[in-house]
Amino acid sequence: MDSSQNYISYFSDSAIQGIALPERFTFPFFYEPHPLANIAAKELQDYLESDADLDHNFGLSENGQGLVIGKMFGVLVIEDKKGKLGYLSAFSGKLAGTNEHSRFVPPVFDMLIENSFFLKEQNILNTINDKVKEIETDEHYIALKREFEQLSSESIKETAALKDKLKRSKAERKELREEQRKLLSEKHFARLEAYLVRHSLNDRHQSRLLARYWEQRLDEARSALAELDGQIDALKKERKEKSAALQQQLFEQYEFLNIHNKKKSLQAIFSDTVFGKPPAAAGECATPKLLQHAFLNGYRPIAMAEFWWGAPPKSEIRQHKQFYPACTGKCKPILAHMLEGMEVDEDPLLNNPGEGKELDIIYEDDSFVIVNKPAELLSVPGINIYDSVYSRLKAAFVTIEPLIIHRLDMATSGLLVVAKTKEAHKDIQKQFLKRTVTKRYTALLSKVIKEEGGEINLPLRGDLDNRPRQLVCFEFGKKAITKWKVIERKERTTKVHFWPLTGRTHQLRMHAAHEDGLNAPIVGDNLYGTAADRLHLHAAYLEFIHPVTGEMMKFEVSEEF
Known part of the structure; x- marks a missing residue:
């Protein structure tokens, strides 16, 4: 395999013999890699496994140095000018x-080149930052802050003590x-009242004197700090303004091409989105870099694929060598421009995979209905697909x-309860909110689990850069708890029961796949594992x-995996 100065790695004729080119370019956000992309990815993975001197710790070796950071890599199959x-x-x-790495295409804009405006502004x-740190670590400033804090504490205690007295x-x-x-x-009581009033006035006078005393002392301490605090605030304001200006300048430097050589800056691309401005690190992902280099050099894009290399991050589900779609938050607006004018595979999410699948009604009375939802049918209408449990029941009920x-x-797949009256909806929904409803799921996991059961407690939140994926987040995530128990083991899989004690989005899928959960994605999970039927x-x-009626209602429908 030869590699040209334009970063092309050419296929050997024997490796691609008999493989037909795809009719359209890959839809980047939901795809099965084309055979050519598979070959390219395998060759790149072989290169990464070799003695390639990347000086980067992917967390795959115990001898790795520095911070462990796994990476997303991408390949773009192309046809050069000679075909x-x-x-x-x-x-x-x-x-x-x-x-700068010899095998990999350069970024759309390299902010790290010598004497770049970015590095100059970064130095400023x-x-x-150094000036702020110098003031904040100065012994005189620290002593003044400590004195003010001590005086504040003393004033609070003394004022509280006098108030109690x-x-x-x-x-x-x-x-x-x-x-x-x-x-x-009456005469003697009047004298007593006058005496008590004088005592009351004296108490108020003491309170005012103490307040005045501490106000004066705190003002003196505050004044001593004010000049230095003012310097820090001014520096931070300057830093914020310069940082925003630098970010804006960077946004304008990132200009993306499409097949018609039309340029569009990062700022212009995201100005039409709900964000109004680009998110951090937008434009640094693999696929935009690859397409940019192809368009710059007149290569025809054929197919793409991205895979994860290295140890997974603590928050996301990422498996070594696993293929993943391009991210939606950062890449979707960029790729919408870059792929304009190209024939691209249809978005499979626009098709209705639930069409023709039967919705079984398990139980029905005047209050609610229990259905067995087939896999791939929506519970409620989506943005592009109306067909759902809701739409089918509405058509069936006619007047309800x-x-x-x-x-x-x-x-x-599985059991859903749908109310037929507002009263039933309110009552059953209240049971769900109080977590008195018992729900049990059956799942087939992609690994053999040695433990017999347990409880998983990993808080979850949405991945804003890559919806609808979820993240484990101990700072901002919502509590998510799942009980589980093994019911059957096979050679390569484990069947388990899940009892979700909370109802977070993708809770069971995340708790199964995350390394701090069961570290075993559910079979067929195309978001957190590997796609299947x-x-x-x-x-x-x-x-x-x-x-x-107040009767305990129990429903069970098994599924053979």
Whole structure:
């Protein structure tokens, strides 16, 4: 395999013999790699496994040095100007802190080249950071802050102590007044009242004196700090303004081509989105880099694929050597421009995979209906597909509006309860919210699990850059708890029961796939594992109290995996 100066790795004739070219370019957000992309990815993986001196710790070796960072790599099958087939390679972000690696195409804009405006401005920002740090670590500044904090603490304690004392004095005066009112003559009580009033006024005077005293002392301490705090605030404001200006300048430098050589800046691309501006690291992903290099050099893009290389990050589900679609948050707006004018595979998500699949009604009365949803049928209408459990029940009921209480992922099969009255909807929904409904799922996992069962507690939140994927996030994630138990083991798979104690999006799929969960994706999970004929996850059992009769209702439908 030869590699030209334009970063092309050419296929050997024997490797691609008999493989037909695809009729259209790969749809980047949902695809099965074309055979040519598979060959390219395998060759690149062989290169990464060899003695390639990338000076980057992917976390695959115990001897790795530095921070462990797995990476997304991409390949783009192309036809060069002479009609010869090969592929380009790229990585997302940077490797070992640099963009310069001989096998991989350069970035759309290299902010790290010597004497670039980015590095110059970065040096200015670093200088500002150093000045802020210099003030904040200065012994005089630290001493002034400590003194102010101590005075503030003392003022709070002393003020609180006086307040308690005056409160007790007030209570004593009130008690004395009530005791003596009946015992003293009007004349003598008037003298007592005057005496008590003087004491009250004296207490108020003490309170004002103490407040004035501490106000003066704190003002003096605050004034000593004010000049230095002002310098820090001014530096931080300058840093923020310069950083925003630098970011904007970077956005304008990233200009993306398409097949018609039409340029569009990162800022212009994202100005039409709901974000209004590009997210961090937009334009640094593998596929935009690959297409940019192809368009710049007149190569015809044939197919693409991206795969993960290295240890998984703590938050995401990423498996070594596994293929993944391009990210939606950063790449979708960019690729919409770059692929304009090209024939691209249809988005499979626009098709209805649930069409023709039967929706079985397991139970029905005047309050609700229980259905067995087939895999790939939506629970409720989507953006592009109306066919769903809701739409089918609405057509069947004619005069009754079905009220959805809970949902299953499109790919998940199994039991759903749908209310037929507002009263039933409110009652059963309340049971779901109180977590008194028992739900049990059956899943087939892609590995053999040695443990017999347990509980998984991994908080989840949505991946804003890559919807609908989820992330494990201990800082901002919502509590997600799943109980599980092994029911059958085979040579390469394990069948388990799942009891979700919370109802987060993709909870069972994440808890199965994440390395801190079971580290075994559900068979057929095209988001967190490997695609198959279907997602092997089934809502098998449902138990709740009837909203009218109060009877415990139990439903079970098994699924053979």
